[in-house]
Amino acid sequence: MTDTLPPVLSTARLRLRPFTYDDVASLFRVFSDEQVVRFWSVGAWTELAQAEKMIEEALLAYREGGLSRYAIALAETDELIGICNLRGFFEQNRRCELGYALGSAHWGRGYAFEALEALLGHAFSALDMNRIEADIDPRNDASARLLERLGFRQEGYMPERWFVHGEYADxxxxxxLRRYWDERSLSRSSAAAAG
Ligand SMILES: CC(C)(COP(=O)(O)OP(=O)(O)OC[C@H]1O[C@@H](n2cnc3c(N)ncnc32)[C@H](O)[C@@H]1OP(=O)(O)O)[C@@H](O)C(=O)NCCC(=O)NCCS
Incomplete structure (x- = not known):
């Protein structure tokens, strides 16, 4: 199985790495928090078995494809503080979907931005994607700010698409697009060169 694991992606403060069963407790901590699942498609977890199930799904997908799920871990301790994944791969059109969540104790420090910048770089280079999509609740301001900082553009609005937490959500x-990403990388490197 080892040769089908996604590569570890390292950033200044983080390691994006494949899941292991040692992540059960840390993963449960993330998704048993009402604040984290406020705009997620399921309710807060109540049992460790739900964390085990997510890890099993990730491990199976490392072998069979269809989902590339990473643990976002602190580089110093290797503790899992969140997750990010690419799924819904459509090879012919070179597109897929992005998902992410961070434990609430770690919000507001730029960790999600740092992790997703590495994941998206990997998706556009090694995975040769042309387009990456994200579907968020419009009330999720932190998520919208994050996507926009990464260069995503809002393309559509679909009312009452989900029924979660006892209500319809938009x-x-x-x-x-890869060309937005390339333009952004170019303007960031020119800004850095200009000092
Ligand atoms: C969406 C989510 C990942 C965003 O987390 P986040 O910590 O706000 O995102 P970032 O990593 O981009 O951090 C940005 C914030 O950190 C601050 N920050 C502090 N140090 C920073 C640094 N070194 N670099 C960048 N930002 C830094 C920024 O000012 C910014 O604050 P602001 O949003 O108040 O302006 C988080 O809210 C979450 O996990 N939510 C629950 C799950 C969820 O809704 N997922 C999306 C469903 S589709």
């Missing part, structure tokens, strides 16, 4: 639909 979708704000975002897309990031």
């Amino acid at each position: 979708t704000a639909f975002y897309g990031l």
Whole structure:
């Protein structure tokens, strides 16, 4: 199985790495928090078995494809603080969907941005994607800010697309094209060169 694991992606403060069963407790901590699942498609977890199931799904997908799920871990301790994944791969059109969540104790420090910048770089280079999509609840301001900082553009709005947490919820639909990503990388490197 080892040769089908996704590569570890390292950033200044983080390691994006494949899941292991040692992540059960940390993963449960993330998704048993009402604040984290407020705009997620399922309710807060109540049992460790739900964390085990997510890990099993990730491990199976490392062998069979269809989902590339990473643990976002602190580089110093290797503790899992969140997850990010690419799924819904459509090879012919070179597109897929992005998902992410961070434990609430780690919000507001730029960790999600740092992790997703590495994941998206990997998706556009090694995986040769042309387009990455994200579907968020329009009330999820932190998520919208994050996507926009990464260069995503809002492309659509779909009312009452989900029924979760006892209510209908809308979708704000975002897309990031490879050419937006390349333009952004170019302007960031020119800004850095200009000092
Ligand atoms: C969406 C989510 C990942 C965003 O997390 P986040 O910590 O706000 O995102 P970032 O990593 O981009 O951090 C940005 C914030 O950190 C601050 N920050 C502090 N140090 C920073 C640094 N070194 N670099 C960048 N930002 C930094 C920024 O000012 C910014 O704050 P602001 O949003 O108030 O302006 C988080 O809210 C979450 O997990 N929510 C629950 C799950 C969820 O809704 N997922 C999306 C469903 S589709």
